[in-house]
């Protein structure tokens with residue numbers, strides 16, 4: 614019996630200059646004072662000042678919080694909540710990659726429903742209201758602008774997720790211009806991350822459904838075609854727009870058919886060594902695809918033609934992904950990041966704690982398997 618229980622962002626706008634709709638959007642919600650949540654890299658890239666200026670020109674008060682850090686530590690979320698509550702904001706704009714957007718989601722929620730973060734880790738435990746929330750991605754990307762998820766890093770370096778439909782924004786604004794200056798290594802890592810979202814959604818053993826399948830296939834078609842293009846020319850605005858759409862569709866897909874072993878093995882790399890999320894997924898992708906080949910062969914064969922595989926087979930799919938990863942400007946092996954080999958057993962042990970992700974993998978992963986996968990990635 615077919616089943617569907619699909620949730621995503623109510624309104625998604627993709628166009629040149631999409632953020633010029635911000636005053637109208639916040640006006641619809643009666644917002645007078647906007648919290649602009651971003652990170653120092655975005656400020657340095659010159660992407661924040663024009664947005665702040667246009668909001669103020671429209672008569673909105675703006676309080677900037679630009680203290681977001683990658684893989685946001687919980688203390689950053691709480692500091693943002695304290696600063697912005699004191700400022701008296703009544704609406705939130707998240708401008709940045711997944712780190713800034715995830716912080717913005719949690720801040721919008723906690724400002725309206727003050728409760729300990731620990732109380733809402735997990736699925737559907739955040740049941741309160743939130744402030745009006747708009748997200749504008751500048752990487753392509755996590756797809757956070759269309760997922761009910763925020764990922765934080767605890768004081769003990771553990772990645773924790775808050776999964777609640779309350780975290781879905783009211784509006785997602787996608788403007789390719791915001792990604793034109795994305796540095797090549799970040800373009801590569803975030804682009805592969807988006808591909809991983811689509812691949813793992815398509816092969817998820819839990820909650821895979823006809824709608825997530827359609828989204829994952831279209832996401833992969835866009836991402837596999839355009840990632841090599843933007844790697845060659847980051848100023849290709851059309852290709853950047855296709856990447857933003859692809860990562861957005863991939864986000865919708867995995868938000869409804871959850872990710873699996875690539876993410877489970879990537880998390881300890883972020884937790885222990887602060888390897889950027891997209892890169893950690895890219896480093897584990899090929900070993901996990903090879904590990905899954907036999908068990909996921911029919912599904913990988915279906916994806917082969919979507920990604921330009923030379924043959925409609927699992928091997929054809931693997932070779933096509935290997936070729937795309939190969940043209941990406943980023944480290945390809947763990948040893949390039951000075952990760953010591955003797956930590957691999959600890960990484961395998963930690964990866965096995967991500968049971969909520971591992972259960973979605975098309976092939977069961979044991980701790981010895983996890984260790985072998987890290988050795989292959991080394």
Ligand SMILES: NC(=O)c1ccc[n+]([C@@H]2O[C@H](COP(=O)([O-])OP(=O)(O)OC[C@H]3O[C@@H](n4cnc5c(N)ncnc54)[C@H](O)[C@@H]3O)[C@@H](O)[C@H]2O)c1
Pocket residue numbers: 652653654655658682683684685709710711712713715751752754755756757760761762763764791792793794795796799803806890891
């Ligand atoms: N909520 C979700 O559904 C979801 C999904 C996947 C990942 N995540 C989380 O998202 C985070 C990773 O997000 P990310 O991969 O987008 O990276 P990021 O947000 O951490 O940004 C990476 C770096 O790129 C810079 N940057 C971003 N956009 C730029 C631009 N346009 N020009 C110049 N510099 C730019 C940032 O300043 C930062 O230094 C992790 O914390 C991960 O756990 C969340």
Ligand SMILES: CCCCCCO
Pocket residue numbers: 762774776872876
């Ligand atoms: C708990 C949900 C994990 C989502 C991972 C996206 O990087």
